[in-house]
Amino acid sequence: MNHTIAIRGLTKRYGTFEAVSDLTLEVEPGSICGLLGPNGSGKSTTFKCLLGLVRPTSGTIEIEGKPVDASTFASLGFVPERPALFEKFTVAQHLDLNRRLYQKYDAARANELIDLFKLDRKKRAKRLSKGQQTALSLVLAFSIRPRILILDEPASGLDPIFQRAALDLIIDAAAGGATVLFSSHQIGQVERAADRVAILKRGKLVLDGNVDTLKGQEKVVEAIFEGAVPESNGLINDPRVRRVERTGRILRLYVRGDGDEFVRQLERLGPRSVDVLDLNLEDIFLGAVGERDESSSGVV
Amino acid sequence: MIQLEYLRVRWRVVIYLAIVLAAVVLAQISAGHSHVDVNGQEAHAGNIPLAAVIFGSGFVAAAFGAFLASLNALDDTLPSLWTKPVPRERMAISIIAVDLLAILTVWAGTFGLVLVAFAGLGLMSHLFVDPMASGAVWLGLATAFMCYGNVQALTAWHQGKGGMIAGIAFGSYFVLVILGGAPLQGLLHNLVMTLNIFNPLAYLGISSHNDEAQALFKFNDDLKIAIMFTIGIVGCAIGVFGWKRMEI
Numbered sequence: 001m002n003h004t005i006a007i008r009g010l011t012k013r014y015g016t017f018e019a020v021s022d023l024t025l026e027v028e029p030g031s032i033c034g035l036l037g038p039n040g041s042g043k044s045t046t047f048k049c050l051l052g053l054v055r056p057t058s059g060t061i062e063i064e065g066k067p068v069d070a071s072t073f074a075s076l077g078f079v080p081e082r083p084a085l086f087e088k089f090t091v092a093q094h095l096d097l098n099r100r101l102y103q104k105y106d107a108a109r110a111n112e113l114i115d116l117f118k119l120d121r122k123k124r125a126k127r128l129s130k131g132q133q134t135a136l137s138l139v140l141a142f143s144i145r146p147r148i149l150i151l152d153e154p155a156s157g158l159d160p161i162f163q164r165a166a167l168d169l170i171i172d173a174a175a176g177g178a179t180v181l182f183s184s185h186q187i188g189q190v191e192r193a194a195d196r197v198a199i200l201k202r203g204k205l206v207l208d209g210n211v212d213t214l215k216g217q218e219k220v221v222e223a224i225f226e227g228a229v230p231e232s233n234g235l236i237n238d239p240r241v242r243r244v245e246r247t248g249r250i251l252r253l254y255v256r257g258d259g260d261e262f263v264r265q266l267e268r269l270g271p272r273s274v275d276v277l278d279l280n281l282e283d284i285f286l287g288a289v290g291e292r293d294e295s296s297s298g299v300v
Numbered sequence: 301m302i303q304l305e306y307l308r309v310r311w312r313v314v315i316y317l318a319i320v321l322a323a324v325v326l327a328q329i330s331a332g333h334s335h336v337d338v339n340g341q342e343a344h345a346g347n348i349p350l351a352a353v354i355f356g357s358g359f360v361a362a363a364f365g366a367f368l369a370s371l372n373a374l375d376d377t378l379p380s381l382w383t384k385p386v387p388r389e390r391m392a393i394s395i396i397a398v399d400l401l402a403i404l405t406v407w408a409g410t411f412g413l414v415l416v417a418f419a420g421l422g423l424m425s426h427l428f429v430d431p432m433a434s435g436a437v438w439l440g441l442a443t444a445f446m447c448y449g450n451v452q453a454l455t456a457w458h459q460g461k462g463g464m465i466a467g468i469a470f471g472s473y474f475v476l477v478i479l480g481g482a483p484l485q486g487l488l489h490n491l492v493m494t495l496n497i498f499n500p501l502a503y504l505g506i507s508s509h510n511d512e513a514q515a516l517f518k519f520n521d522d523l524k525i526a527i528m529f530t531i532g533i534v535g536c537a538i539g540v541f542g543w544k545r546m547e548i
Contacts, residue, residue: 051382053378053379070384070385070388071385073385084377084378085377088307093303096303101384
C-alpha cells in the first residue's frame with residue numbers, strides 16, 4: 001500500500017537522551033492522523049524529523065514515496081507549534097510571499113480564510129495576538145491547496161469559535177483528498193477530526209489505530225453507590241477487566257466486550273445506578289500513557 | 301527570500317547611514333569653532349587624498365557588514381523558512397546577495413555623506429585624486445566582504461549569536477594586529493600570524509600615514525585584494541554549508 005507519510009524505525013537522540021525511539025508510523029492518503037502524547041513525548045521532534053528540520057539518528061522518512069527535500073514543500077502545508085512568522089511582514093506581505101513561492105497558491109482561498117479568521121491585512125505579524133498568529137499560520141498552510149498537512153498544535157491560542165473553524169478546515173481538507181498529520185493537547189479536537197490516532201509516550205509509540213476501532217474495543221461500566229464503594233475483588237480479578245478506577249462513590253470498570261455481564265455483577269452490590277458508557281478518546285489516551293494509574297490514589 | 305532579507309536589511313542601512321549623517325553634521329558644527337588638520341598639518345588645497353576617503357568609507361561598510369552577517373540572525377523564523385519549496389542553499393545565497401548589496405549601499409552612502417561634509421566644511425578643493433584611489437575602492441570592498449565572510453563562517457553552526465560574534469571578531473582584529481607587530485617568539489608568534497591571515501586589518505595597517513609600510517602582510521595590493529576576497533568567499537561558503545546542515 002502507498003503511504004503518503006511513512007516513518008520507519010525513526011530514532012532521534014540528543015546526546016544520551018532519546019527523544020524518539022524506533023517510531024514507525026504510516027499515514028494513508030486522505031486520512032487524518034492525530035498524534036497524541038504528554039509534553040516531552042516526542043511529538044514535536046517527530047514533526048521536525050519529518051520536515052528535515054533535524055536529522056534522524058536512525059530510521060527513514062518518506063513523503064509521497066521519496067525522502068524529504070525542498071520540492072516536498074511545494075504541496076505541504078506546515079503549522080509549527082510556535083508561530084514562526086516574519087515579524088516585520090504584514091499579513092498581506094506573508095500572503096504575497098506565499099504567492100511568489102507556491103505554484104498552487106490560491107489567492108481566493110487565502111482571502112476567504114483571512115476573512116474567516118478576521119485578520120487585518122495591514123497588520124504586522126509582531127502586532128498580532130498569539131491566536132491571530134496561529135490563525136495566520138493556518139491561512140498560509142491552507143492557502144497553497146496542500147496535498148499534505150503537518151500541523152503541530154494547530155489550534156493553539158485560538159478561541160473556541162476559531163478552534164472549531166480550524167478543525168473544520170482540517171476535516172474539509174481531508175475530505176478533499178489531503179493527508180493530515182496533526183498533534184493537539186485538546187483530545188476532543190483529535191477525537192472529532194481524526195480517523196486514526198497514534199499515541200507517544202517518552203518517545204515510544206504506545207498505541208496506534210483507528211479511532212472507532214479503539215473506542216469499540218472496550219466499554220466503561222460505571223456504578224455509583226450511595227456510600228463507599230464496596231469490595232469487588234471478584235470483578236477486579238476478571239481477565240476481561242483491563243482497568244478499575246475508584247473515585248469517591250464511583251466505580252469504573254474498563255472492560256473488553258459489551259459489558260452487560262459486568263452490569264449484572266455490579267447490580268448485586270446494590271449501587272444507586274449502573275451504566276455502560278462508550279469509551280472516549282481521553283479514556284484511551286489516559287489508559288495508553290498510564291497517567292491515571294500513576295496519579296490517582298483511587299485506582300486499583 | 302530576497303523580499304524578506306530586503307526588509308530585514310533596509311532599516312539597518314537607514315539607521316547606519318543616519319548615524320554617519322549625524323557624525324557628518326556633528327563634524328560641521330564642531331568645525332565652525334576650529335580649523336581642520338590633515339596629517340597634523342592645517343589643510344590646504346590638494347593635500348587630502350581621495351583614497352583615504354574611499355578607504356575610510358570602506359571601513360565603515362566593513363563594520364556594517366560584520367554586524368549584518370550571520371544567516372542565523374533569522375533563527376526565529378527558520379521553521380517557516382526551511383519548509384518553503386526553495387533549497388536552503390539557494391535561500392542562503394539570495395540572503396547573502398542582498399546583504400552584499402546593502403554593504404555596497406552603505407559604502408557608497410558613507411562616501412557620499414563624507415563628500416557632503418567636505419563640501420560643507422569648504423574642503424572640496426583640498427581633495428586630490430591620488431593614484432591609489434582605484435585600489436582603495438577594491439581594498440575597501442575586500443575589507444568589508446572579508447569581515448562579512450568571517451562572521452558568516454564563525455556563526456555557521458550557531459543560532460542567534462551573530463551580533464556577539466561580530467563584536468568579538470572586530471575586537472580581536474585590533475588585538476591580533478597589535479600582537480602581530482609585537483616581538484613575540486616561537487609558537488606564539490606563529491599562532492598570532494596564522495590567526496592574522498583571517499584578520500582584514502593585517503592586510504591594511506591602521507596606525508600609519510603610510511598603510512603599505514605598516515601592514516602586517518606586505519603583499520602588493522592586487523594580491524591582498526585577491527586573498528581578502530577569497531577568504532570572504534570561503535567564509536560565506538562555510539556559512540551556507542553550516543546553514544544547510546543546521547538543526548533547529
